[in-house]
């Protein structure tokens with residue numbers, strides 16, 4: 001094979017990888033998770049799958065980055081991991097102490113036979129899709145109100161304060177921000193009577209899509225972006241411009257963005273310079289207290305005005 005042929009086949013291989021990596025990785029994750037359920041080891045198999053996905057995406061980020069400047073160190077790796085652990089720790093704590101703090105008392109009746117309108121005899125795959133759509137309604141509004149209402153934006157701003165996207169800032173959320181989206185996300189399917197197995201699937205798929213959404217890999221998505229929250233859409237969501245950033249709120253699916261008119265996917269390159277307009281402290285402890293300090297200083301307008309592109313246009 002000549003050098004030119006090798007280069008051409010490398011180019012072709014990369015093109016194929018760019019178009020298939022996102023769906024293939026998600027399908028592989030779903031298949032291994034199903035295997036975990038089948039052998040009655042869902043938690044350990046989920047953790048191994050999540051780790052394998054992180055390694056695969058890390059290697060792809062190094063070899064075919066979407067934005068080369070995002071490979072540079074931004075000094076936020078420790079803070080990213082610390083926010084991820086505190087948010088995840090909070091969820092673990094809620095699960096562990098759900099009996100003590102009374103959550104079980106609410107959830108147990110919702111898991112009883114005949115509760116709610118949920119069709120529990122339908123195939124599990126259909127129930128998982130229904131759970132994703134139902135939860136997405138709560139996730140969409142938790143996310144949207146966190147962008148449009150200043151007091152909640154101060155917590156969500158932690159996630160948006162990064163200046164590059166890569167797999168390690170997937171879980172960078174202030175724990176109050178995480179709590180809001182988790183509560184709003186799972187309460188709708190639970191209230192409708194969705195079984196806990198479907199909720200577990202929801203958590204696993206949300207974790208996989210979250211990492212796939214933040215990765216800095218040069219991939220193409222085509223029609224996938226009409227249905228799923230892809231990196232292509234989420235890069236717009238991290239734009240500093242409100243007309244671009246206050247869009248694409250979907251966590252996993254874009255169905256509610258489509259319905260409420262917040263879906264965008266312009267036919268040009270999204271901005272490489274992302275972030276927020278406020279000054280964010282660099283250390284993790286300072287970031288944890290930052291939203292509380294900012295809220296204390298909000299004036300009447302800060303508490304009552306919704307931020308969207310309409311009221312950010314210059315007034316005439």
Ligand SMILES: [Zn+2]
Pocket residue numbers: 143147156160237
């Ligand atoms: Zn956001």
Ligand SMILES: [Zn+2]
Pocket residue numbers: 159214234238
């Ligand atoms: Zn994000």
